[in-house]
Amino acid sequence: MHQDQSDHRKFLSRRRMLQAGGIGALNLTLPDLLQAEESTQNTSRAKSDAKSCIFIHQYGGLSQLDSWDMKPDAPQEIRGPYKPISTATPGFQICELMPQLARLSPLYAVVRSMTHTQSNHIQANSMYLAGRENPAADDPSFGAMVTKLRPSNANVPPHVWLQKFGGGAAPPDHAYLTGGRLGLAHAPMLIGERHDDNPAASDFRVHALDAQGVTTQQLQQRRSLLKDFQRRSPLKSTVEFEGFELHQQRAFELLQGGEAKQAFDVDKEDSKLRDRYGRNPLGQNLLLARRLVESGVRLVNVVAWTGLGVGEKFVSVETWDMHGNADVGIFEDGWNGLPFALPRTDQAVATLLEDLQDRGLLDSTLVVLVGEFGRTPIIRKGAKRIGRDHWPGCYSAMMAGAGVQGGVVYGQSDKHAGYVKTNPVTLEDFTATLFAAMNINPASRLSPDGFTRPASSGTAIPLLLKSG
Numbered sequence: 196m197h198q199d200q201s202d203h204r205k206f207l208s209r210r211r212m213l214q215a216g217g218i219g220a221l222n223l224t225l226p227d228l229l230q231a232e233e234s235t236q237n238t239s240r241a242k243s244d245a246k247s248c249i250f251i252h253q254y255g256g257l258s259q260l261d262s263w264d265m266k267p268d269a270p271q272e273i274r275g276p277y278k279p280i281s282t283a284t285p286g287f288q289i290c291e292l293m294p295q296l297a298r299l300s301p302l303y304a305v306v307r308s309m310t311h312t313q314s315n316h317i318q319a320n321s322m323y324l325a326g327r328e329n330p331a332a333d334d335p336s337f338g339a340m341v342t343k344l345r346p347s348n349a350n351v352p353p354h355v356w357l358q359k360f361g362g363g364a365a366p367p368d369h370a371y372l373t374g375g376r377l378g379l380a381h382a383p384m385l386i387g388e389r390h391d392d393n394p395a396a397s398d399f400r401v402h403a404l405d406a407q408g409v410t411t412q413q414l415q416q417r418r419s420l421l422k423d424f425q426r427r428s429p430l431k432s433t434v435e436f437e438g439f440e441l442h443q444q445r446a447f448e449l450l451q452g453g454e455a456k457q458a459f460d461v462d463k464e465d466s467k468l469r470d471r472y473g474r475n476p477l478g479q480n481l482l483l484a485r486r487l488v489e490s491g492v493r494l495v496n497v498v499a500w501t502g503l504g505v506g507e508k509f510v511s512v513e514t515w516d517m518h519g520n521a522d523v524g525i526f527e528d529g530w531n532g533l534p535f536a537l538p539r540t541d542q543a544v545a546t547l548l549e550d551l552q553d554r555g556l557l558d559s560t561l562v563v564l565v566g567e568f569g570r571t572p573i574i575r576k577g578a579k580r581i582g583r584d585h586w587p588g589c590y591s592a593m594m595a596g597a598g599v600q601g602g603v604v605y606g607q608s609d610k611h612a613g614y615v616k617t618n619p620v621t622l623e624d625f626t627a628t629l630f631a632a633m634n635i636n637p638a639s640r641l642s643p644d645g646f647t648r649p650a651s652s653g654t655a656i657p658l659l660l661k662s663g
Contacts, residue, residue, distance in 0.1 A: 245345050246559050246597045246633040247488045249481070250338065251544065253499045253566035254360060255316070255516030256590070258525070258583050260572060261533055262290050263591035264307045264612045273572045273611050276526055277533075284602045292537040295545035301602045302548050302557070303595035304659050308606025308615040311568070311622055314585040316364030316516070319567035324371050326626025326651055335375030335641070337626060338494040340650045342381045344635050349491025350454045356383035357480040358393060358498035362511035371496070377641065383496065386459075387480075390509050394461045394479035395502065401459045458490035459483065471546045475502035478543040485550055488560050499564075501539040503530050515566055519582025525574070526581060540564075548595055561597035561632050565625075566590070572611040589615050592625065598632035600661050623653030631655035 258275075260266060265279040265288065279288035282300035289297055289305075296303075311328055313319045325334040335343070338354050347353040360366060374381035386401060387393050461469070461483050472478035477499050484495040500512035507530050510521050514536050523529035530536070544564060551557040569590025570583035589608045595601065606618040627637035630651055637655060642648035 244559075244634050245347075245493075246561060247492065248338075248341060248494050248561040248563065248597070248629070248633060249484045249488060249547070250494065250496045251481070251499050251562070251564045252360075252496060253515045253540075253564065254320075255364065255513040256319075256566040256568045256570055256585060257515045258517065258533070258570035259307070259589065259591040259608070260570065260583075260612045261525075262293065262537065263305050263593065264608055265290055266572075266610060266612050269572075269611055272574050275574060284604070287602075287604050290537065292533065293541040295541050299545055299548055302552070303562070303593050303601055304599050304603040304605060306592045306594075306605045306620050306625070306659070307589075307608055307612075308618050308620050309565070309569075309590045309592050309625065310615050310619045311587045314568065314587050316567060316585070317366050319585075319587060320360070320364070320366035321370045323565070323567050323622050324366065325375075326622055326629075326653070328622055330370075332369065333376040334370075335377045335381065336371045337629065338371070338383055338496055339374045339377050339381040340641060341494045341630075341633065341635065343377050343641060344639050344650065345493055345633065347491050347493045351458050351487065351490050351492050352384040352455065353493045354381060354383040355484075355487055355492055355494070356385045356387075356496045357483060358387040358390075358476060358500055358512060359385055360498060360512070361390065362513045364513050364516060383494075386483075387498075390476075390500070390512055393476040394483050395474055395476045399461070401456070454490060458486050458492070461486065468546075468550070471542075472550075473539055473542045473546075475539055475543075477501045477539060478546070481543045481547045482550075485547060485554075485556070488551075489554065489556060499540060501530070501536045504528070504535055517570065517582050518584060519577030519580030522579055524577075524580030525570075525583055551596060557596045559597065561599065561629065562595040563592070563629060564594070565592035569612075572613040586613070589613055592620075594629070594632065594659070598634065598661050600659055603659060605656065605659055620656065621653060623651055624656060625653070627651040627653035627655045628659050631660055 260273065261275050261277055265277070266274050267279055278291050280291045280294065280297055281288055282297040284300040287300055311319070311322065313322060321330055322328055324336045326337055327334065342353045356372065369375070372382055372385060373379065393399060461479060464482060464486070469479065469482060472482045477497070480497045484497050487495050498512055500514050503509060510530070514531065517525035517531055517533065519525055521531045523531040525533055528534040548557065548562065551560050551562070568585055568587035571586045574581060574583055589612060606620055607616040608614065609616045630637040635650070637651035637653060638649045640648060641650055
């Protein structure tokens with residue numbers, strides 16, 4: 196391409212190009228034009244106001260009726276045993292098990308009208324990870340898309356996943372651990388493949404950053420051999436090959452440098468702060484997430500597994516799948532019950548918000564707390580205990596920081612929190628809003644032709660975003 200064409204691609208808007216005589220005169224296709232315009236927008240924004248995200252997955256599906264959208268006037272078999280308490284936002288009430296988050300309500304927004312139609316865990320998780328109701332098998336996750344559109348230059352992994360999904364409800368690995376069609380370069384670094392591999396354990400260590408006895412000189416020699424092989428490979432012009440090359444280059448840099456090891460070392464944190472977060476997997480993973488964001492990681496996913504009670508044996512990390520089928524009822528004090536899990540989540544998430552704010556990071560860090568769906572209004576007897584079943588028709592989500600307008604409650608459910616009454620929010624619109632909160636254009640093109648496959652086909656919700 197000639198230099199004058201390159202300059203036009205960088206500095207002329209689509210409208211000005213058309214005014215200048217049409218895209219054909221510049222030998223540019225419409226996909227070229229859209230890609231150039233989007234690239235220019237994203238590049239300029241990335242330099243000035245790039246934001247990070249801590250995405251907390253309430254795997255299994257939190258009950259909206261026992262958390263963000265209580266119905267105290269409903270019959271007992273619907274409302275449950277808990278009482279609502281007032282937050283710092285007038286007229287906004289949440290569950291009594293979340294007093295710390297009630298105090299911090301000016302920092303976050305709650306959506307009470309999330310909705311889709313899929314009640315199967317595996318499919319629902321795949322849908323909300325991709326941010327669309329009908330995801331393709333190779334659709335990238337939200338985290339992969341963010342790291343593609345807002346790459347990080349720090350010598351740390353740009354995308355990290357803390358605590359792997361586990362159990363029969365887990366989505367396939369390709370839905371969140373591969374980068375999808377964006378390639379391996381945008382896959383997350385997984386920490387916590389086993390349930391006991393998390394920073395709440397006394398022997399926690401990130402083995403992926405170990406050079407395992409290999410010296411720096413040996414690493415450099417291996418890197419040189421690999422680069423020589425790549426130069427000779429007939430595949431070197433493919434997207435897959437370039438993605439692999441970037442992936443192994445980053446791996447080499449991480450092993451050679453010390454920044455990533457420092458970021459993952461939660462033992463460097465003050466013990467009092469660790470206690471504030473909570474000495475459980477969720478609390479310590481959120482503290483680790485804050486350290487990672489502070490060091491330059493763009494997207495940290497955290498599965499909200501709150502651990503085990505005294506004497507409990509591990510069953511699954513599906514904390515929020517509270518059917519009453521795992522020897523713990525939804526209202527019982529055990530790993531799969533609200534009295535155990537919700538106060539620990541309240542403590543950990545509230546401390547995260549305060550910690551980010553104290554460090555001046557909240558305005559540049561989006562915090563998301565949501566599951567794949569909600570729970571049924573009717574409480575029923577499960578196989579072993581009392582519980583609520585899957586319910587995608589109406590559920591709640593929380594978001595804070597970055598470009599989110601705090602103190603907002605968006606959407607209404609009906610009198611039993613079973614169906615959306617006003618302002619339904621689809622997965623597409625929710626994801627578009629998250630992109631917008633991070634100053635990313637939801638319509639950014641992610642296909643090789645620069646024309647098809649926008650990051651999100653949804654529309655961002657203005658009332659959830661800060662103006663200007």
